[in-house]
Amino acid sequence: MEKIDWKNLSFGYIKTDYNVRCYYRNGKWGEIEVCSEETIPMHMAAVCLHYGQEAFEGMKAYRCPDGKVRVFRTEENAARMQSTARGLVMPEVPTEMFNAMIDRVVRLNERWIPPYESGATLYLRPLLIGTSAQVGVHPSEEYLFMIFVTPVGPYFKGGFATNPYVITRDYDRSAPLGTGCYKVGGNYAASLRANKWAHEQGYSCEFYLDAKEKKYIDECGAANFFGIKDNTYVTPKSTSILPSVTNKSLMQLAEDLGMKVERRQIPLEELETFEEAGACGTAAVISPIQRIDDPETGKSYVFSKDGKPGPVSTKLFNKLIAIQYGIEPDTHGWTRVVIE
Numbered sequence: 038m039e040k041i042d043w044k045n046l047s048f049g050y051i052k053t054d055y056n057v058r059c060y061y062r063n064g065k066w067g068e069i070e071v072c073s074e075e076t077i078p079m080h081m082a083a084v085c086l087h088y089g090q091e092a093f094e095g096m097k098a099y100r101c102p103d104g105k106v107r108v109f110r111t112e113e114n115a116a117r118m119q120s121t122a123r124g125l126v127m128p129e130v131p132t133e134m135f136n137a138m139i140d141r142v143v144r145l146n147e148r149w150i151p152p153y154e155s156g157a158t159l160y161l162r163p164l165l166i167g168t169s170a171q172v173g174v175h176p177s178e179e180y181l182f183m184i185f186v187t188p189v190g191p192y193f194k195g196g197f198a199t200n201p202y203v204i205t206r207d208y209d210r211s212a213p214l215g216t217g218c219y220k221v222g223g224n225y226a227a228s229l230r231a232n233k234w235a236h237e238q239g240y241s242c243e244f245y246l247d248a249k250e251k252k253y254i255d256e257c258g259a260a261n262f263f264g265i266k267d268n269t270y271v272t273p274k275s276t277s278i279l280p281s282v283t284n285k286s287l288m289q290l291a292e293d294l295g296m297k298v299e300r301r302q303i304p305l306e307e308l309e310t311f312e313e314a315g316a317c318g319t320a321a322v323i324s325p326i327q328r329i330d331d332p333e334t335g336k337s338y339v340f341s342k343d344g345k346p347g348p349v350s351t352k353l354f355n356k357l358i359a360i361q362y363g364i365e366p367d368t369h370g371w372t373r374v375v376i377e
Protein backbone atom coordinates (compact mmCIF):
# COMPACT_ATOMS: atom_id res chain seq x y z
CA MET A 38 0.00 0.00 0.00
CA GLU A 39 1.36 3.41 -0.97
CA LYS A 40 1.92 5.77 1.96
CA ILE A 41 -1.12 7.96 2.52
CA ASP A 42 -0.93 11.52 3.78
CA TRP A 43 -3.92 11.05 6.13
CA LYS A 44 -3.87 14.63 7.43
CA ASN A 45 -4.31 16.11 3.96
CA LEU A 46 -7.01 13.76 2.68
CA SER A 47 -10.07 15.63 1.45
CA PHE A 48 -13.71 14.63 1.86
CA GLY A 49 -13.37 12.70 -1.38
CA TYR A 50 -13.17 9.08 -2.39
CA ILE A 51 -10.26 6.74 -2.42
CA LYS A 52 -10.45 3.06 -3.22
CA THR A 53 -10.40 0.63 -0.31
CA ASP A 54 -10.29 -3.18 -0.37
CA TYR A 55 -13.88 -4.31 0.13
CA ASN A 56 -17.53 -3.31 0.25
CA VAL A 57 -20.47 -5.39 1.50
CA ARG A 58 -23.73 -5.97 -0.36
CA CYS A 59 -27.09 -7.60 0.17
CA TYR A 60 -29.86 -8.08 -2.41
CA TYR A 61 -33.59 -7.95 -1.79
CA ARG A 62 -35.44 -10.33 -4.11
CA ASN A 63 -38.80 -12.10 -3.95
CA GLY A 64 -39.76 -10.14 -0.86
CA LYS A 65 -36.73 -10.93 1.29
CA TRP A 66 -33.11 -10.04 1.99
CA GLY A 67 -30.46 -12.55 0.85
CA GLU A 68 -27.02 -13.36 2.26
CA ILE A 69 -24.44 -10.66 2.98
CA GLU A 70 -21.83 -10.66 0.22
CA VAL A 71 -18.27 -9.31 0.38
CA CYS A 72 -17.14 -7.61 -2.81
CA SER A 73 -13.94 -5.99 -4.04
CA GLU A 74 -15.52 -4.42 -7.15
CA GLU A 75 -16.14 -0.67 -7.02
CA THR A 76 -18.87 -0.75 -9.65
CA ILE A 77 -22.50 -1.86 -9.50
CA PRO A 78 -23.76 -3.76 -12.55
CA MET A 79 -27.21 -2.30 -13.08
CA HIS A 80 -29.98 -2.27 -15.65
CA MET A 81 -30.29 1.03 -17.53
CA ALA A 82 -34.00 1.10 -16.61
CA ALA A 83 -33.33 0.68 -12.85
CA VAL A 84 -35.88 2.65 -10.81
CA CYS A 85 -33.23 4.44 -8.71
CA LEU A 86 -31.68 5.99 -11.82
CA HIS A 87 -34.92 7.43 -13.21
CA TYR A 88 -37.19 8.05 -10.26
CA GLY A 89 -34.69 8.52 -7.45
CA GLN A 90 -35.78 5.60 -5.29
CA GLU A 91 -32.64 5.81 -3.22
CA ALA A 92 -31.64 6.25 0.42
CA PHE A 93 -28.23 6.76 1.98
CA GLU A 94 -26.55 7.22 5.34
CA GLY A 95 -23.24 8.63 6.57
CA MET A 96 -21.19 7.61 9.59
CA LYS A 97 -17.58 7.30 10.67
CA ALA A 98 -15.34 4.71 12.29
CA TYR A 99 -12.81 6.21 14.69
CA ARG A 100 -9.36 4.85 15.47
CA CYS A 101 -9.09 5.76 19.15
CA PRO A 102 -6.09 6.60 21.36
CA ASP A 103 -6.58 3.26 23.20
CA GLY A 104 -6.01 1.49 19.86
CA LYS A 105 -9.64 0.32 19.50
CA VAL A 106 -11.91 1.22 16.61
CA ARG A 107 -15.32 2.60 17.53
CA VAL A 108 -18.49 3.56 15.68
CA PHE A 109 -21.07 6.03 17.01
CA ARG A 110 -24.84 5.47 17.46
CA THR A 111 -25.23 3.34 14.35
CA GLU A 112 -28.66 2.10 15.55
CA GLU A 113 -29.80 5.70 15.08
CA ASN A 114 -28.61 5.65 11.47
CA ALA A 115 -30.30 2.28 10.97
CA ALA A 116 -33.57 3.67 12.37
CA ARG A 117 -33.30 6.75 10.17
CA MET A 118 -32.67 4.64 7.08
CA GLN A 119 -35.75 2.57 8.01
CA SER A 120 -37.76 5.79 8.21
CA THR A 121 -36.38 6.87 4.82
CA ALA A 122 -37.25 3.43 3.40
CA ARG A 123 -40.85 3.80 4.59
CA GLY A 124 -40.93 7.32 3.14
CA LEU A 125 -39.88 6.09 -0.31
CA VAL A 126 -41.76 2.76 -0.21
CA MET A 127 -38.62 0.61 -0.01
CA PRO A 128 -38.00 -2.48 2.15
CA GLU A 129 -36.44 -1.68 5.52
CA VAL A 130 -32.97 -2.90 6.36
CA PRO A 131 -33.22 -4.48 9.83
CA THR A 132 -30.96 -2.85 12.46
CA GLU A 133 -29.19 -6.14 13.16
CA MET A 134 -28.27 -6.60 9.50
CA PHE A 135 -27.26 -2.93 9.20
CA ASN A 136 -24.90 -3.23 12.19
CA ALA A 137 -23.54 -6.62 11.11
CA MET A 138 -22.64 -5.17 7.70
CA ILE A 139 -20.98 -2.13 9.29
CA ASP A 140 -18.85 -4.31 11.55
CA ARG A 141 -17.93 -6.56 8.64
CA VAL A 142 -16.92 -3.76 6.26
CA VAL A 143 -14.93 -1.89 8.92
CA ARG A 144 -12.99 -5.03 9.90
CA LEU A 145 -12.33 -5.98 6.27
CA ASN A 146 -10.87 -2.53 5.58
CA GLU A 147 -8.91 -2.15 8.82
CA ARG A 148 -5.75 -1.01 7.04
CA TRP A 149 -7.69 1.99 5.65
CA ILE A 150 -8.69 3.33 9.07
CA PRO A 151 -6.53 6.43 9.62
CA PRO A 152 -4.40 6.73 12.77
CA TYR A 153 -5.85 8.72 15.67
CA GLU A 154 -3.20 11.44 15.53
CA SER A 155 -4.07 12.37 11.94
CA GLY A 156 -7.60 13.53 12.84
CA ALA A 157 -8.76 11.60 9.77
CA THR A 158 -11.46 8.91 9.97
CA LEU A 159 -12.99 6.10 7.93
CA TYR A 160 -16.25 7.32 6.40
CA LEU A 161 -19.02 4.72 6.05
CA ARG A 162 -21.59 5.12 3.30
CA PRO A 163 -24.64 2.81 3.36
CA LEU A 164 -26.72 2.97 0.18
CA LEU A 165 -30.15 1.47 -0.59
CA ILE A 166 -31.39 1.54 -4.20
CA GLY A 167 -34.32 0.23 -6.22
CA THR A 168 -32.82 -1.85 -9.03
CA SER A 169 -35.76 -3.33 -10.97
CA ALA A 170 -35.98 -2.50 -14.66
CA GLN A 171 -39.21 -0.63 -15.33
CA VAL A 172 -40.40 2.55 -16.99
CA GLY A 173 -43.64 3.02 -15.09
CA VAL A 174 -43.56 5.03 -11.88
CA HIS A 175 -44.07 2.55 -9.06
CA PRO A 176 -41.82 1.11 -6.37
CA SER A 177 -39.07 -1.28 -7.42
CA GLU A 178 -39.47 -5.02 -6.79
CA GLU A 179 -35.76 -5.61 -6.21
CA TYR A 180 -33.23 -3.66 -4.15
CA LEU A 181 -29.55 -3.50 -3.38
CA PHE A 182 -28.28 -2.45 0.03
CA MET A 183 -24.55 -1.90 0.26
CA ILE A 184 -21.95 -0.19 2.43
CA PHE A 185 -18.68 1.14 1.12
CA VAL A 186 -15.99 2.93 3.10
CA THR A 187 -13.39 5.55 2.28
CA PRO A 188 -10.89 7.41 4.48
CA VAL A 189 -11.63 11.11 4.85
CA GLY A 190 -9.36 13.86 6.19
CA PRO A 191 -10.01 16.00 9.25
CA TYR A 192 -12.83 18.47 8.57
CA PHE A 193 -11.03 21.43 10.12
CA LYS A 194 -7.57 21.38 8.56
CA GLY A 195 -6.61 24.71 10.10
CA GLY A 196 -8.31 23.90 13.43
CA PHE A 197 -11.89 24.47 14.66
CA ALA A 198 -13.07 27.69 12.89
CA THR A 199 -16.18 29.71 11.91
CA ASN A 200 -17.74 30.17 8.45
CA PRO A 201 -20.09 32.67 6.73
CA TYR A 202 -23.56 31.60 5.47
CA VAL A 203 -26.08 33.28 3.17
CA ILE A 204 -29.87 33.05 3.25
CA THR A 205 -31.46 31.86 0.02
CA ARG A 206 -35.07 32.69 -0.88
CA ASP A 207 -34.78 31.69 -4.53
CA TYR A 208 -34.39 27.97 -3.95
CA ASP A 209 -35.90 25.39 -1.61
CA ARG A 210 -34.16 22.19 -0.61
CA SER A 211 -37.36 20.40 0.37
CA ALA A 212 -41.08 20.99 0.93
CA PRO A 213 -42.97 20.83 4.24
CA LEU A 214 -44.71 17.58 3.27
CA GLY A 215 -41.97 16.41 0.90
CA THR A 216 -38.84 14.34 1.49
CA GLY A 217 -36.78 16.79 3.59
CA CYS A 218 -37.03 14.55 6.63
CA TYR A 219 -35.54 11.62 4.68
CA LYS A 220 -31.91 11.14 3.72
CA VAL A 221 -32.31 10.87 -0.05
CA GLY A 222 -30.23 12.01 -3.01
CA GLY A 223 -33.17 14.01 -4.40
CA ASN A 224 -32.85 16.62 -1.65
CA TYR A 225 -29.20 17.04 -2.55
CA ALA A 226 -29.99 17.36 -6.26
CA ALA A 227 -32.43 20.11 -5.28
CA SER A 228 -29.75 21.91 -3.25
CA LEU A 229 -26.98 22.03 -5.86
CA ARG A 230 -28.05 25.32 -7.47
CA ALA A 231 -28.38 27.14 -4.16
CA ASN A 232 -25.06 25.72 -3.02
CA LYS A 233 -23.32 26.82 -6.23
CA TRP A 234 -24.82 30.30 -5.90
CA ALA A 235 -23.65 30.58 -2.26
CA HIS A 236 -20.12 29.47 -3.16
CA GLU A 237 -19.95 31.97 -6.02
CA GLN A 238 -20.77 34.73 -3.52
CA GLY A 239 -17.87 33.60 -1.32
CA TYR A 240 -19.99 31.87 1.33
CA SER A 241 -19.29 28.53 2.90
CA CYS A 242 -22.88 27.37 2.41
CA GLU A 243 -26.50 28.36 1.72
CA PHE A 244 -28.99 28.82 4.56
CA TYR A 245 -32.63 27.76 4.13
CA LEU A 246 -35.80 29.26 5.58
CA ASP A 247 -39.01 27.21 5.73
CA ALA A 248 -40.28 26.66 2.17
CA LYS A 249 -43.88 27.70 2.82
CA GLU A 250 -43.66 31.06 4.59
CA LYS A 251 -39.96 31.93 4.51
CA LYS A 252 -40.35 33.03 8.12
CA TYR A 253 -38.56 30.33 10.10
CA ILE A 254 -35.09 28.81 10.17
CA ASP A 255 -34.87 25.43 8.44
CA GLU A 256 -31.42 23.95 7.64
CA CYS A 257 -27.92 25.24 6.88
CA GLY A 258 -27.03 23.50 3.65
CA ALA A 259 -26.98 19.81 4.50
CA ALA A 260 -26.57 20.33 8.22
CA ASN A 261 -28.90 21.10 11.14
CA PHE A 262 -28.88 24.52 12.79
CA PHE A 263 -28.56 25.37 16.46
CA GLY A 264 -28.34 28.68 18.32
CA ILE A 265 -27.11 29.36 21.85
CA LYS A 266 -28.47 32.04 24.19
CA ASP A 267 -29.14 32.42 27.92
CA ASN A 268 -27.69 28.99 28.68
CA THR A 269 -30.16 27.48 26.19
CA TYR A 270 -29.58 25.29 23.12
CA VAL A 271 -32.23 26.12 20.51
CA THR A 272 -32.78 24.07 17.35
CA PRO A 273 -35.57 24.24 14.74
CA LYS A 274 -38.62 22.00 14.72
CA SER A 275 -39.72 21.51 11.14
CA THR A 276 -41.11 18.71 8.98
CA SER A 277 -38.66 19.51 6.18
CA ILE A 278 -35.35 19.06 8.02
CA LEU A 279 -33.39 15.85 8.35
CA PRO A 280 -33.24 14.61 11.95
CA SER A 281 -29.48 14.74 12.58
CA VAL A 282 -27.90 12.19 14.92
CA THR A 283 -25.24 14.78 15.76
CA ASN A 284 -27.90 17.33 16.71
CA LYS A 285 -29.74 14.77 18.84
CA SER A 286 -26.47 13.98 20.63
CA LEU A 287 -25.60 17.67 21.14
CA MET A 288 -29.06 18.28 22.65
CA GLN A 289 -28.36 15.52 25.18
CA LEU A 290 -24.87 16.85 25.96
CA ALA A 291 -26.23 20.40 26.37
CA GLU A 292 -28.72 19.01 28.88
CA ASP A 293 -25.91 17.10 30.63
CA LEU A 294 -24.03 20.42 30.92
CA GLY A 295 -27.03 21.93 32.72
CA MET A 296 -28.34 23.89 29.74
CA LYS A 297 -31.95 24.19 28.68
CA VAL A 298 -32.82 22.62 25.32
CA GLU A 299 -35.58 23.93 23.06
CA ARG A 300 -36.72 22.33 19.83
CA ARG A 301 -39.22 24.70 18.25
CA GLN A 302 -39.87 27.03 15.34
CA ILE A 303 -37.22 29.75 15.20
CA PRO A 304 -38.38 32.99 13.53
CA LEU A 305 -35.73 34.55 11.29
CA GLU A 306 -35.52 37.72 13.44
CA GLU A 307 -34.58 35.62 16.46
CA LEU A 308 -31.15 35.11 14.86
CA GLU A 309 -30.33 38.54 16.24
CA THR A 310 -30.59 37.26 19.81
CA PHE A 311 -28.22 34.27 19.62
CA GLU A 312 -24.80 34.53 21.25
CA GLU A 313 -23.48 31.63 19.18
CA ALA A 314 -24.74 29.59 16.25
CA GLY A 315 -23.59 26.47 14.50
CA ALA A 316 -24.29 23.89 11.82
CA CYS A 317 -24.03 20.26 12.90
CA GLY A 318 -23.63 16.88 11.22
CA THR A 319 -21.36 13.85 11.09
CA ALA A 320 -18.79 15.40 8.73
CA ALA A 321 -17.77 18.35 10.94
CA VAL A 322 -19.64 17.56 14.20
CA ILE A 323 -20.05 21.34 14.66
CA SER A 324 -19.26 23.95 12.05
CA PRO A 325 -19.55 27.20 13.98
CA ILE A 326 -21.24 30.05 12.08
CA GLN A 327 -19.37 33.34 11.81
CA ARG A 328 -22.36 35.21 10.36
CA ILE A 329 -25.51 34.77 8.30
CA ASP A 330 -26.15 37.40 5.61
CA ASP A 331 -29.63 38.14 4.29
CA PRO A 332 -29.28 39.64 0.78
CA GLU A 333 -32.95 40.65 0.70
CA THR A 334 -32.84 42.90 3.76
CA GLY A 335 -29.11 43.61 3.73
CA LYS A 336 -28.98 42.43 7.33
CA SER A 337 -26.02 40.53 8.67
CA TYR A 338 -26.47 38.38 11.77
CA VAL A 339 -23.03 38.15 13.35
CA PHE A 340 -22.20 35.45 15.92
CA SER A 341 -18.44 35.81 16.05
CA LYS A 342 -16.72 39.17 15.71
CA ASP A 343 -13.18 37.78 15.88
CA GLY A 344 -13.95 34.73 13.71
CA LYS A 345 -13.36 32.36 16.61
CA PRO A 346 -15.92 29.73 17.71
CA GLY A 347 -17.85 30.59 20.88
CA PRO A 348 -17.23 28.90 24.26
CA VAL A 349 -20.40 26.78 24.33
CA SER A 350 -19.94 25.45 20.76
CA THR A 351 -16.32 24.66 21.59
CA LYS A 352 -17.27 22.85 24.79
CA LEU A 353 -19.98 20.78 23.04
CA PHE A 354 -17.64 19.99 20.14
CA ASN A 355 -14.83 18.81 22.42
CA LYS A 356 -17.20 16.78 24.57
CA LEU A 357 -18.77 14.90 21.64
CA ILE A 358 -15.41 14.22 19.97
CA ALA A 359 -14.02 12.91 23.27
CA ILE A 360 -16.90 10.43 23.55
CA GLN A 361 -16.53 9.32 19.92
CA TYR A 362 -12.81 8.66 20.47
CA GLY A 363 -13.37 6.76 23.73
CA ILE A 364 -11.49 9.42 25.72
CA GLU A 365 -14.40 10.43 27.98
CA PRO A 366 -16.79 7.96 29.62
CA ASP A 367 -19.63 7.02 27.27
CA THR A 368 -22.42 7.40 29.83
CA HIS A 369 -25.20 7.14 27.24
CA GLY A 370 -23.87 3.98 25.57
CA TRP A 371 -23.45 5.70 22.21
CA THR A 372 -20.30 3.98 20.96
CA ARG A 373 -19.60 0.38 19.94
CA VAL A 374 -16.15 -1.15 19.71
CA VAL A 375 -15.81 -2.82 16.31
CA ILE A 376 -12.12 -3.72 16.53
CA GLU A 377 -10.58 -4.45 19.97
Ligand SMILES: *Cc1c(COP(=O)(O)O)cnc(C)c1O
Pocket residue numbers: 095220256258259260261279280281282283284317318319320
Ligand atom coordinates in the same frame (compact mmCIF):
# COMPACT_ATOMS: atom_id res chain seq x y z
C1 LIG B 1 -27.01 13.79 6.93
C2 LIG B 1 -27.66 15.11 7.07
C3 LIG B 1 -27.54 15.88 8.24
C4 LIG B 1 -26.66 15.48 9.40
O1 LIG B 1 -27.07 14.32 10.04
P1 LIG B 1 -26.06 13.54 10.98
O2 LIG B 1 -26.83 12.33 11.39
O3 LIG B 1 -25.76 14.41 12.14
O4 LIG B 1 -24.85 13.24 10.19
C5 LIG B 1 -28.23 17.07 8.31
N1 LIG B 1 -28.98 17.52 7.28
C6 LIG B 1 -29.11 16.82 6.12
C7 LIG B 1 -29.94 17.35 5.04
C8 LIG B 1 -28.45 15.59 5.99
O5 LIG B 1 -28.57 14.90 4.84
